[in-house]
Amino acid sequence: MHSLDRQPTPFRLAPRCCARTRQGVECQSPAVSGKRRCRMHGGARGSGAPQGEANGRYRDGLRTKEAVALRAEVRRLQSSARDLLGALSGV
Missing domain, CATH: 1.20.5 (Single alpha-helices involved in coiled-coils or other helix-helix interfaces)
Structure with missing residues (x-):
């Protein structure tokens, strides 16, 4: 029996992250609402580079x-x- 079979229906039906893990397989965690990735692969609030001058590349x-x-x-x-x-x- 697969581990997802024991999960509640909304969890099973949620879109999956599908980022590649270190093992080379797709991540099966549910994607964050409104995002394409899970919380561990960039879907969390505040993830990503800062916008505008807050980004270090604008320093010089x-x-x-x-x-x-x-x-x-x-x-x-x-x-x-x-x-x-x-x-x-x-x-």
Whole structure:
């Protein structure tokens, strides 16, 4: 007899978490209401990374869209300057 057979009906009918466990099988815990995962695999309140500036990645601004675009523009300018210098030295 399977362990779920002895559980109350709402528990048996609840959607399952289905996250992969360390053993490589799907977790059979019920998903948290309104979520796709159980309380142990990310469905608990407050789980996940903080939003906005509370997240550590915003500490230095290295990965902002503006900083990434600026670095791409600098690389493009360096490349064109290298090409220009190569063309001038070949003359």
